[in-house]
Structures are given as structure tokens and as C-alpha cells.
Amino acid sequence: MRILAVETSTEYCSVALYRDGEVRSLGELAGQRHSEILLGMLDQLLREAGCSLQDLGGIAFGAGPGSFTGVRIAASVAQGLALGLDLPVMPVCTLEALAEASKHDHVACALDARLDEVYFAAYEREGDSWRALVEPCLSAIGELPGLPGAGWVGVGSGFAILDQELAHHLQLSDTHPQRFPEAAAVAALGARLLANGGGVDAAAAQPLYLRDKVAMTTTERHARGYK
Numbered sequence: 001m002r003i004l005a006v007e008t009s010t011e012y013c014s015v016a017l018y019r020d021g022e023v024r025s026l027g028e029l030a031g032q033r034h035s036e037i038l039l040g041m042l043d044q045l046l047r048e049a050g051c052s053l054q055d056l057g058g059i060a061f062g063a064g065p066g067s068f069t070g071v072r073i074a075a076s077v078a079q080g081l082a083l084g085l086d087l088p089v090m091p092v093c094t095l096e097a098l099a100e101a102s103k104h105d106h107v108a109c110a111l112d113a114r115l116d117e118v119y120f121a122a123y124e125r126e127g128d129s130w131r132a133l134v135e136p137c138l139s140a141i142g143e144l145p146g147l148p149g150a151g152w153v154g155v156g157s158g159f160a161i162l163d164q165e166l167a168h169h170l171q172l173s174d175t176h177p178q179r180f181p182e183a184a185a186v187a188a189l190g191a192r193l194l195a196n197g198g199g200v201d202a203a204a205a206q207p208l209y210l211r212d213k214v215a216m217t218t219t220e221r222h223a224r225g226y227k
Contacts, residue, residue, distance in 0.1 A: 009066025060190025088199025110158025
């Protein structure tokens with residue numbers, strides 16, 4: 001099985017190729033340059049792997065949550081390639097990709113959503129898959145529920161904001177705020193989805209945005225303590 005994956009939901013841009021259990025990947029901090037470098041990275045990855053687009057069995061992409069523009073780029077590239085090749089698409093939650101790459105069994109995943117909010121989910125490993133104890137959501141830190149038991153690790157940029165308020169709120173001592181969602185984890189999760197019949201038609205592959213607006217009203221700003 002050969003799965004191509006793209007992940008552009010944050011400032012880190014990455015691509016990966018899953019081939020029979022092994023993953024090869026490329027990535028770099030791209031800022032706002034995802035659309036400029038993504039296709040070149042895909043071409044380089046396939047050339048170095050000695051693989052062509054016609055060899056693929058599916059396309060996976062980081063479906064969000066994350067940057068609206070970044071998620072849209074990944075979705076558009078995945079859909080475009082899949083339509084041309086008549087391949088299934090596997091949308092993968094970026095928060096679950098953080099959990100997959102963490103190598104831990106109990107993972108609180110958070111990405112900075114701006115406006116003093118985070119995209120958040122909490123996962124528990126079950127065999128080679130994940131069970132969401134807190135489903136992906138957009139939330140103010142103080143409104144998130146506590147996590148059951150011990151041994152939780154925090155991963156993602158949401159643990160760096162507001163003087164690490166999220167780690168204090170969840171009472172976590174082990175956090176990795178520098179981690180980004182990466183295509184290697186998206187590829188591995190996408191391969192599992194495809195093996196379990198989870199691929200969808202390219203036209204049906206939708207991003208996971210969670211946020212329906214990018215600014216607060218004056219009343220909302222005052223409630224948050226802003227002037």
C-alpha cells in the first residue's frame with residue numbers, strides 16, 4: 001500500500017509517503033509559503049522514493065483544525081490529485097496526528113487558535129488506534145474539562161500560549177509545545193483509514209475548521225478583558 005500525505009495546517013509544511021509500513025517524509029517551517037513550496041516538495045519526495053503518482057493507492061491530508069488557509073491548501077491539493085488519479089482521499093484530524101507522532105498513550109493535543117482559544121482534543125491509545133476522550137473542539141482554556149487518571153502528556157502550540165496556562169489548567173508537567181502536526185503521522189493514520197474502508201471520494205473530502213469566525217465582537221472582547 002502506498003499513501004501520499006500532505007500537512008499544511010500550521011506554519012510547518014510537510015509531505016510524506018507511506019509504503020508498506022515505512023514512511024519517508026520532507027518538511028520545513030514555511031510561514032505563509034505553503035502554496036509556493038508544496039508541489040515542489042511532493043515532486044522531490046516521489047523522485048527520491050522512486051515512486052510515481054500512478055503507484056499510489058490513496059491520498060491523505062491534514063484536514064484540520066488549524067489555519068483556515070493552510071487547511072484549505074492541503075484539502076485542495078489532495079482533492080486535485082485524487083480526482084485526476086481516481087483515488088480515495090483520507091482526511092485526517094491534525095490533533096490526532098499530533099497524538100500519533102507523540103509516541104505516548106495518553107495525549108492532550110492543542111493548537112493555538114488565536115483569540116486566547118485552542119483547538120483541543122484528548123486521546124487514549126487503543127491498540128494501533130486512538131479513542132478520543134475529549135472530541136476535537138474549539139475552546140477557551142478555562143472551559144476545557146479535566147482529564148481522567150494520570151500519565152497525560154501535552155503536545156502542540158496551544159501549550160505555549162498565555163504563559164502555558166493550558167498545562168496549569170490540566171495539571172500537566174510534561175508538555176511539548178514546539179510540536180507541529182506532520183505529514184508522516186497523517187500518512188500512517190491515512191493508511192489505517194484506507195485499510196479499514198475509511199477512504200472517501202475526493203469530492204466528499206472536507207476540512208475540519210471548527211471556527212466559524214476569525215474576530216470577536218466588541219461585547220466578546222470586553223468579556224475577555226480586552227479594551
